[in-house]
Amino acid sequence: MKLHLLDRSTKLSNTSFTIRNNRYPNFLKIWHYHPEFELVTILKSTGTRFIGDSIEQFSVGEIVLIGKNLPHMWLNDKDYFKEGSRLVAQAIAIHFEENFAGEAFFNMPEMQAIKNLFSNAQYGIVFRGDLSAAIKMIKNLEQENGFNRTLSFFKILNLLANHKDYKLLSSMGFVNSFNNTGKTNLAQVYEYIIKNFKERITLEEVANIACMNPTAFSRVFKRVNRKTFSEYLNEVRIGYACKLLMEDKYNISEICFESGFNNISNFNRQFKKTTNYSPTEYLKTRTGAV
Structure with missing residues (x-):
């Protein structure tokens, strides 16, 4: 699956964030990434969500926050692609840069929860539970302008930052294959x-x-x-293996050794443990999306 870089910088040249209510017969089947954060609210449609190496079903009422340069795609169910289908895929997408209000602003103590939200977004976050208040605010955001619009956006971010029912999506290994910097005293x-x-x-x-x-x-x-260290190391290797599988340049046996594993059986076992798929199942799921 070819990975596309989408340039959204021109749309953010005169505004701190953009908001679009996208309504199509189906979502675009493009596996892509961009340097801007993306907050997605699904209003209509169902299908499969791809965030990094995470593959899960999505449905109406889902809110997902995606960090910068994290590959992603929403793939609708097959019924959305049938000739004559009257099904509709609709989502509100908000794009913004990480420090759209200035780095010093997010370093204020009052912004700590939002700063932590942005840090977790590098893995992709799906919010669960009662999201009715957040969805209502996101829908209303389209109708606002100027200062009130920006203030409302901060309220949305703060609401999500303090929402306790959420799940991180992509593995640390996959993220590290795109971003090689450490964030603790174990950076070396x-x-x-x-x-x-x-x-x-x-x-x-x-050690x-x-x-x-x-x-x-x-x-x-x-x-x-x-x-443990061994679990982390295996996760990094499997994350890289997922990346190679999506690039479709090597067969599974080659990817096994290219990712640092010494035998196929251990590679298959660790892959299943990390992704809940065998390499073959994972590849079929991904390639079925193009």
Whole structure:
């Protein structure tokens, strides 16, 4: 599946954010990314949502926040593509840059919840539960202008930032295959893993980079990442494997070794564990979307 970069910069040249109510027979089947954040509210239609290496069903009333440069696509069910279909796909899409109000603004203590929201958006966030208040505010946003419009948008972001029922979508491994920077004091370890995950990496190696003994490193790493070092490493490798599968340049056996695994059986086992799909199932699901 070819990945497309969409340039939205010209539309944001004279405004801090854009809002569009898109209504089509079906959503465009384009696997794409862009440097702007995107807040999507599904008003009509059903299908499959692709966010990074996450593949899930979507339905009416869903709100998703996508961070910068995270590949994504909404694929409607087959009925939407049948000749003579009267089905409608409708969604409100808001695009904005991460620091559209200025970096200093989001560093204020009052903005901490929204700043955390933006940080989680790098994985893609789907909000669940009662979203009626947020959807009503998003619909009303289309009718507002100027200062009131911007103020209302901040209220929407704050409401979502404090919404407790949500799920992060894409894996850390997939995200790191597009963004190689670490965000904690383990940055050198993350950088080493990203640069060398195709090779054999031992616990002792990374512990030495972190200037810790292996036992202490394992304890700190699990506390920070909520997973063991080996689980993290496998996630990075599987995330990269998903990326290669979508690029359709290698067969599954080649992708196994290109991603740092030494045998097919372990690759298949770890792939299923991480994505809930076998590599073949994952590939069929993806290629069925083009």
